Amino acid sequence: ERSDWRKFFSEFQAKGTIVVADERQADRAMLVFDPVRSKKRYSPASTFKIPHTLFALDAGAVRDEFQIFRWDGVNRGFAGHNQDQDLRSAMRNSTVWVYELFAKEIGDDKARRYLKKIDYGNADPSTSNGDYWIEGSLAIS
Structure with a gap:
């Protein structure tokens, strides 16, 4: 040790x-x-941004790093989240609402296939919240 x-x-x-x-x-x-x-499994949380971004690009949920995601006006308690985002700013700010859009666009079935393809943790994107990488069932060790 x-x-x-x-x-x-x-x-x-x-x-x-x-x-x-x-x-x-x-x-x-x-x-x-x-x-x-x-040896314990935990939610990947913010570390999931890299594979999640690759899934979103592959699935067509985002075109490129210049695509703009319009802020919906909901104050999320962090200034970096309360503005329009592109892929770079979403990654830099860990902008969960952008990644929730990706998750919705990709869907559970396709997300599960991506997770299994790269042998990522328990490959379980199920959740009742929309952010399976934070509060859902996805777990890594």
Whole structure:
């Protein structure tokens, strides 16, 4: 266990784990901070933006990085969310409402196929909220 990596979390009063697989040698080395936590599954939350963006591009839910998504006027408590977005700003600001649009456009069945294709966690996009990567059933370890 790499207990010296604790500082990366304690400095910010955060909980987390780090797992690094060193596959340069035939017998792969695993470097781990908090091995118990590393075995649990959690919501991917904001880390899901990268695969979600790729799914949206592939499915045609977004044309390119210049497409504008018009803000609906709902105040979401974070200034970066309360404005029109393009793909770059949506990623930079973690603009959940844009990713909810993508999820709706992609649909559960296609999302499940994408998740299975890349072997992403439990590949379960079910939710009652629309944001399956935050409060839904999707979980990664």
